[in-house]
Amino acid sequence: MAFDYYQYLRTENLPHIWCPGCGHGIVLKALLRAIDRLKLSKDELCLVSGIGCASRLPGYVDVNTLHTTHGRAIPFATGLKLVKPDLKVIITSGDGDAVAIGGNHFIHGCRRNLDITLIIFNNLIYGMTGGQQSPTTPMNRMSTTTPLGNPNDPFDFAELAKAAGATFVARSTTYHVRLLDRVIQQAIEHKGFSVVEVLEDCPTQYGRRNNLRTPAQMIARYKDLTVSVEAADKLPIEDIRGKLLVGVLHHVERSEFAERYDKIIEEARGASS
Ligand SMILES: Cc1ncc(C[n+]2csc(CCOP(=O)(O)OP(=O)(O)O)c2C)c(N)n1
Ligand code: SF4
Numbered sequence: 001m002a003f004d005y006y007q008y009l010r011t012e013n014l015p016h017i018w019c020p021g022c023g024h025g026i027v028l029k030a031l032l033r034a035i036d037r038l039k040l041s042k043d044e045l046c047l048v049s050g051i052g053c054a055s056r057l058p059g060y061v062d063v064n065t066l067h068t069t070h071g072r073a074i075p076f077a078t079g080l081k082l083v084k085p086d087l088k089v090i091i092t093s094g095d096g097d098a099v100a101i102g103g104n105h106f107i108h109g110c111r112r113n114l115d116i117t118l119i120i121f122n123n124l125i126y127g128m129t130g131g132q133q134s135p136t137t138p139m140n141r142m143s144t145t146t147p148l149g150n151p152n153d154p155f156d157f158a159e160l161a162k163a164a165g166a167t168f169v170a171r172s173t174t175y176h177v178r179l180l181d182r183v184i185q186q187a188i189e190h191k192g193f194s195v196v197e198v199l200e201d202c203p204t205q206y207g208r209r210n211n212l213r214t215p216a217q218m219i220a221r222y223k224d225l226t227v228s229v230e231a232a233d234k235l236p237i238e239d240i241r242g243k244l245l246v247g248v249l250h251h252v253e254r255s256e257f258a259e260r261y262d263k264i265i266e267e268a269r270g271a272s273s
Contacts, residue, residue, distance in 0.1 A: 021215025023200025
């Protein structure tokens with residue numbers, strides 16, 4: 001039987017604002033399937049977002065939701081998780097939201113290792129505000145602020161997340177939908193700060209300026225641009241040069257922030273009694 005997405009949607013908020021062919025819908029559906037597989041009740045979940053097209057996602061899902069300010073989803077989610085540690089907190093964020101204006105919070109979120117999942121919708125551009133270059137726009141690509149080609153080196157925020165201390169880091173794309181389902185589920189199950197980068201598509205602001213004429217063409221290019229971590233292990237270096245790895249890139253266990261914090265409080269109470 002086909003998966004019933006409507007059981008998780010606030011149908012009163014539909015139709016959604018996303019353009020036809022936008023990758024955000026593919027990630028939304030993968031997230032709903034992961035939530036369903038994990039049998040999470042709606043009450044034990046909270047979706048948090050900042051501002052941007054990707055950040056509209058929680059508004060469409062029938063669970064607890066917080067739509068906050070641009071770049072500040074992580075600090076809002078941090079406060080929420082510390083007050084309600086039993087909630088599963090999942091952040092949905094654009095690349096601009098997460099690593100441009102929110103870059104500092106991103107680094108410190110990774111460092112702290114609070115049990116939160118951050119899903120980054122990396123469409124390589126600022127979608128909502130008209131297609132400005134973001135920190136992930138590839139070099140030489142066009143945007144409204146780089147009309148002759150982007151001279152900047154892009155960020156690899158999976159590497160940044162790892163270096164900053166995130167304990168689970170994965171990458172998938174809108175082409176690799178089964179992998180996307182799997183890594184979102186693993187990230188939610190992981191106890192600690194987990195980051196899932198999803199390479200996806202903004203046909204309106206990125207595709208049409210960069211000779212990617214259809215959403216299907218945009219999705220298909222991820223097949224050639226990527227190689228799985230498992231395959232990369234067995235391939236000669238020249239076959240993986242210039243390609244992006246997809247799959248689980250980093251997975252370690254480290255003490256979780258809320259548990260550490262509770263321990264400090266307990267010890268202080270013990271010392272004062
Ligand atoms: C403090 C602040 N600065 C700037 C903005 C304007 N703004 C709203 S959305 C956005 C960009 C969103 O891009 P991204 O996070 O990549 O998400 P997308 O729209 O591509 O999904 C910006 C700059 C704002 N709302 N608040
Ligand atoms: S502008 Fe881009 S990111 Fe925003 S909804 Fe349209 S296609 Fe999606």
